[in-house]
Amino acid sequence: MGEDEDAVLALLDDEYARAILAHLTIEPMSVDELCTACEMSDSTAYRRLDRLHDAGLVTERQEFDPDGHHYKRYVATVENVTVTFTDGSYEVAVSRSTDPADRFTELFEGLS
Template sequence: MSEELPVEELLSFLDDEYARRILIETATEPMSANELAEACDASLPTVYRRIDRLTEYDLITEHTNLDDDGHHYGTYAATLRGVEIELTDGGLNVDVSREPSDAADRFTELWEDL
């Protein structure tokens, strides 16, 4: 992850209707920005702003695809698995779990789980 989100910022960001919808829609299959705009009933600029933030915090990944005409376009897939919030004596402890982003990350995660 490029940087950890402070608890307040993460909770505020997940409170955003469009960010949540994009995560939900891309959890089952990758979608293009146009597909997300339609599914989320949002404008393309709104979708792209949320995608930028989701990508910045590794909650979503972009994959480049080629269409039949040879043009490329991005599809987006959620990497967020879950958010666990624990109340502690000193405040809140937040654990964000994500899908490994590549084969090496998946191997490392498998090894650490053993």
């Protein structure tokens, strides 16, 4: 089992990380919104979001409010995680969703 797989399993063992992922499957949310929805502190949310981002389970988007300020909203990129036990070992497979806007960006970047 690789380091990335270990990171995914460790994250899924964490109640705050699971709560963040569950809420982000509903809609993109800011850190403040996640703190309220998941009943956690800012520092807890930021630590979990950093780990989730490093594992490729969430991504961030810059958004602008009518006052011209910008802030981040986080989006879950994971659809499901499967653990398969075979021949004395196990594998972790992560199925990620691809947002239509992300597919367009990937296509555009591939053309440059």
